[in-house]
Amino acid sequence: xxxxxxxxxxxxxxxxxxxxxxxxxxxxxxxxxxxxxxxxxxxxxxxxxxxxxxxxxxxxxxxxxxxxxxxxxxxxxxxxxxxxxxxxxxxxxxxxxxxxxxxxxx
Numbered sequence: 257x258x259x260x261x262x263x264x265x266x267x268x269x270x271x272x273x274x275x276x277x278x279x280x281x282x283x284x285x286x287x288x289x290x291x292x293x294x295x296x297x298x299x300x301x302x303x304x305x306x307x308x309x310x311x312x313x314x315x316x317x318x319x320x321x322x323x324x325x326x327x328x329x330x331x332x333x334x335x336x337x338x339x340x341x342x343x344x345x346x347x348x349x350x351x352x353x354x355x356x357x358x359x360x361x362x
Contacts, residue, residue, distance in 0.1 A: 258356040259310060261303040264289065265349045269321035270299035273349070276316045277303070304359065314351060323348040 265273055270286070277284050285302040305313055 257307045258359055259305050259307055260354045260356050261301075261305060261310070261313060262352040262354065263301040263303065263317060263349050264291075264351075265299050265301060265317070265321055267297040267299055269349070270301075272320040273301065273317060274299075276320045277301075277313070280312065280316060282309075282313060282316075304356070310353060317349045317351060321349040 263273075274284060274286060282303060282305070287300040287302065289298045289300040290296065291298050303313060
């Protein structure tokens, strides 16, 4: 079955991921995006693949992207009166895997 992998990657990791995908013979479409929670720059990658290739692609993301700790703005946490910073895990990649009914190329 054909799959569509929609991967949201931290901008810091995007070049490494795209280069590794290319070296592995995988094509992707790169779309600039922004996260809703922290409002930081991300990259959304669209990757068409066959089911048997899914794990190899996910392994590339595991190898080339990493999480990091960032300080969340106090306003977002509704902590205006609290002066202590709040660290959150952020980054790496989030990958949605969608079954494709069909692919039409025009």
